Amino acid sequence: MKMKKILAMALASAMVLSLGACGSSDSGSTSGSDSSAASDGTEAASSAFPGTAEDDTYVVDLRAEPPELNSILTTDIASGDILREVMVGLYKLDENDTPQPDLAETTEVSDDGRTYTMTLRQDAKWTNGEPVTAHDFVFSYQTICSKEAASSYAFIVYDNLLNGNEVYEGTMDPSELGVKALDDYTLEVTFENPIPYAEHLFSFASYYPVNQKAYEEIGADVYGDDADKIVTNGAYTISEWTHNDHITLTKNEDFYDPDRCAVGTIRYTMMNDANTRMNAFQGGQVDCINLNADQMDQAEQLGIKTESYVDNGNWYIQFNTQKTDKGLDNANIRRGLGMAINTQSLCDDILRNGSVPATGLVPTTIAGANGEKYRDAVGDVVSYNAEEAKKYFEQGLQETGLSAEDLKLSILCDDQTSGQRDAEFFQAQWKEVLGIDVEITPQPFKSRLDSMKHGDFDMVYAGWSPDYNDPMTFLDMFTTTNGNNYGKYSNAEYDSLVASALVEGDVAARQDMLAQAEKIVTNDDAAIFPLYFSGVTYAVSDKVQNMTRTGFQEFDFTDAK
Template sequence: MKRQKKRIGFVGLTLAACLILTSCGGGGAASSAAPSSGAPASSAAATDVVKSDELAAKSKYAGTPDADMITINTVSEPTTLNTMLAYDTGSSSILREIVSGLFKLDKSDKPIPDLIESYEVSDDKLTYTFKLKQGPKWSNGEPVTSKDYVFGWTTAMKKETAANYAFILYDNIKGGKDYFDGKIKEDQLGIKAPDDYTLSITFVRPIPYALHLFTFTAYMPLNQKAYESIGADNYAKEADKVVTNGAYKVSEWKHNDHVTLAKNEDYWDKDKIGIPKIKYVMLSDANATLNAFKAGQLDFMTVGKDHIKLLKAEGQPIARYIETGPWYFQYNTTKKPFNNAKVRQAFGLSVDLDSYVNDVLADGSIKADGVVPPGVAGANGKDYAEARGSIQPKFDPAKAKSLLAEGLKEAGVSAAGFKPVFTCSNTTSGQKDAAFFQEQWKKNLGVSVELKPLDNKARFEAMQSQNFELLMAGWTPDYNDPMTFLDLFMTNNGNNNGKYSSKTYDDLVTKAMNEADPEKRQNILIEAEKLLVQTDTAVFPIYYRAINYTTSQKFTGGTYTPFQGWPGDYHDGTKLTKK
C-alpha cells in the first residue's frame, strides 16, 4: 500500500527555502533561509541577533506604502491551496492563514482549540469527541459543520484523490486502510458526525501527538458543496476557485507573481486579526529580494550569509531561529551505484560539514547530528535528540575513498565510467552550496560530479519521479514527534523519494507505532534511526538551518517558530504599527 507523505515539512512542507519538503542545493530561499527549532545557533553569525518583537522598533526601513497591507516574500509559487493535496511549506504557510480546523498552534507551538467549544478523550485514548463552535462560516456563506470534516477526511483517503498525505489519515483512523483499499464503506470508518456540531474520530492506536495532528492541513475540513460544484480538477487552482473558513480569504492569485489575502470579516476570532491584507510575492534571487526590501517593496524577508554583515553594518536588526528539520543528502537507491550503501556512505563522509556550515553557510546554521533535530519532543517530556546523542558519521576522506572503490566494484560500475549528477536548486544560495559539494567530491573522492540546477517545481517533480541520482533535500515536521521524520523512510511511504527499502527498518518503525510505553518507543526509534543513518546510509544528515530574517517598521507580532515556520504566521495578534 502506498503511503503518501511531505517533504516540509519541514512541514512538512516540506521537505527548500520556499519548498523545504524536497528541495536541494541548500534550499530555494532567496536568501538561504526558511524556518524552525530549538537548537542553539552556532558559527560565525551566531551573535548580534534580536528578538522577533524588537524588529519593527529597531528597523531602518519604513516598509511598503500600502496603508492596510504587508508584503511578504514567500520565494516561489505555492504548489496548491487544496488542503488535501498540500505537501510543501510554501503552500502550508498560506493555508494556515485561510483554513481553520479543530486545533491550531499558539505562539509557543502548543495545540489549542480553534473551531471547537470542547473535546473529550476516551479512557483508552482512542476516541476523540468534539463539540464544534456554532457560527463559523465558509466564504461561500455556508456554516462549518462536522460534515465538512467527514467529507474532507474521507475524500482525502480515496485513492483517486491521490492525496500526498492520505496515509496520515488512513494509517491512523480506524478502518482507514481498508477504506483506502476499497474494502469497506464510509459508515464503517472510525469517523462519526451524529449531528452538525458533534464529531468523533477513533484511532487504531493511542497517538501521543494527536492534538498536533489536528492542526495539520490534512485534518482540515472541506466544504463539499464548493468542492463538487467547482470540480476536483479545478478546485483551489485560482483565487475564485477555493472556499475558505480561516482568518483570511484569497482575494487575488497571479501565478508565479503573488497571492493576496484579505481579512475574513466572518472569522470567529476576527478581533485578533490586526493586518487587513497580506501580499505574498515570489522573489527567488537574493539580491533582488534585498533591493526590493530596501526600496520599500517588502516588509519581511529572510537573510542569507552574503547580506547578514551588510545589513548589520547599517544597523538593520536581524532575528533568528533554528529550523526543526534536517537537510540531508538524498540518494536514489534504485540507480546504480547509489543502490550500494558503501557508495552512499562515501559521498557523505567525503564532505567537510564543519567547513560547509561555518564557511559556506556562515549564518548560524549547525551541523546535523542525526535525522531528528533538537527541539523535537521525546519520552517523558525530554528532548528526543538529547536522549539519542549524535549518530552523525564523521568526516573521513580516506575512508570515503576506500568505501567508494569497494562500493563501485560491488555495484559493477567502473570508476572511469562513473559520472554522477547532483540535482540542485537554481537559486543563488543553491548554486553556492552545489559548487562546494562538487569541489569536495572532486578533491576527496576524485569524482567529477555534474550539477543539474532546477527550479523548485521541476526539482520536486524530479524527486517524485525518481529522476535523479543525488541531491540535497529537507524535511519540516508535520507534528512534534520523531515519527514525523522516521516514518518518511518506510518502504511504502509516498514521500520516500529515494525508494529506500528495508524490512528491518519498516518493522522497527511499525513496532514503535504500536508501543505504548514512551521510553521503550523512543529506544526503538533510536535503533531505527541508527540503522537509517549509520548502517544503510539511506540519507546522510548535513545540517539544521538557521533562519535569519528581518522586517520593516510596518508591523509587529508575527509568529516565527519551529512548527509555524517561514514565512511566518500573521493572524494571531500581528498588528500594524503607528509610524
C-alpha cells in the same frame, strides 16, 4: 505519518513543509520567532527601514510559488504558509507552537486515549456561504484516505485513524474510517492507537475540513490551483493569485474571530534571487525577507533590524536507490558520498546562518521520551569523515563492478541562489575527496518536487520540516510505501521498527525503536544522508507586528490577540 513539508531553497527554509511537511524551498532559512523579538533574544538595533508604504498591509517574501492550495494534496511549506492563514481546523498552533482549540469548542477523550469527541462552534462559515460542519471533516478525511486522491500525505491520516489502512487499500468501506459526524456540530475521531500528539495533528493541513459541494463543483483535478478554485473558512481570504509573482490575502470580515488578524492585507511575493530580495527590502517594496550569510553582514552594516530562530528543519541528500546503473543501489557508495561532505565547513563557511551539522535525521529541537530531547537521548548517528568516505566509496565500487567514471552522477537542487551555491559546495567536496565529477541540475521548486515524485533524479538536495513535535514526523517518511520516499528505499526491518513504534505505549521502548530505525536509514543503509539542522535569520521592517515564525509555522499572522 509521512509527509513533512519539503523545504524550498529560498533561504534555508520547513516543510514548508512541508513539505512538509512538509518540504521546503531554499535552504536559506527556516523559522521560530515573533516579529516583536527574536527567539534567541538577539535583535539588531532600531531599524531605519520603516517598511512598505501601503496602510494596513504587510508584504512578505514567500520565495517560492505554492504548487497548489489543496489541503488534501499539499506537502510543501509555501502552500502550508498560505493555508494557515485562509483555513482553520479543529485546533491551531499558538505563537509558542502549543495546540489550542479552534473550531473544536469542547473536546472529550476516551479513557483508552483513542477517541476524541469534539463539539464544533456553530458560527464558522465557508466563503461560499455554507456553514462549517462535522460533515466537512468526514468528507476531507475519507477523501484523503482514498487512493484516487493520490495524496502524498495520505499516510498521516490513514496510518493513524481507525481502519485507515484498510479503507485506503479498498478492503473496507470509507464509512468504516475512524471519523463520524454524530450530528452537524459533533465530530468523533477514533485513532488506531493513542497518539500523544493528536492535538498537533488536528492543527495540521491534512486534517483541515473540505467543503464537499465546492470540491466537487470545482473539480478535484484543479481544486486549489487558483484564487477562484478554492473555498476557505479562515481568518483571511485569497483575493489575488498571480502565479510565480504574488498572492494577496485579505482579512475575512465574515470570520468568527477577526481580531486575531495582525493586519488587513498580506501580500506574499515570490522572489527567487537573494539580491533581488535585499534590493526590494532596501527600496521599501517588501517588509520581511530571509537573509543569507553575506546579507546578514550587509544588514548589520546598514542598520537593518534582523531576527533569528532555530528551525526544526533538516536538510539532507536523498539517493535514488533505483539507479542501479550509477551504483546508487549500493549502501557503501551512498555512505561514501554522504560522508565526503564536510558539514562543519558547510555551516561555517557557506551557510553562516546559525545552522549546525546534522548528527542524525531528527533535529536537536524535537521532543523525546521522558522530558528529554530525542537527539540528546539517542546521540549521534552520522558525521563527516573524508578517509572513511573514500574507503566506503571504493568498497562500493568493487561490490558493484563499477568504476568512478561509470557513475556520471547528478544532483538535483532548487534554482535559487542558495540552492545552487550549496550544490556547488557538494560538487567540490566530491571532486576533492572522491575524485568524481557530479553535474548540478537546478530546477524551480515546483519542478523539483515533480522530478522527485517521478524518480527523475540521481541525488536530490532536499529538506524536511516537521509536521508535529515527535521524531516520527521525520522517520516514517522513508518507509517503503510512504509517499515522500522518493528514492524508493525499502528495508523490511526499518518498516517493522517504525510500524512497531506507532503502536508502542512505553515511551522509552518506543524511542529505542525509532533510534534503531534512524541508524538503519541514515548510517547502515545511508538511503538519506543528513547534512545540517537549519537556522533562519530574516530582515523585518519596523511596521510589522504580531508575526509568528517558528519551526512549525514559517509565517502566521493570526496571533494578534
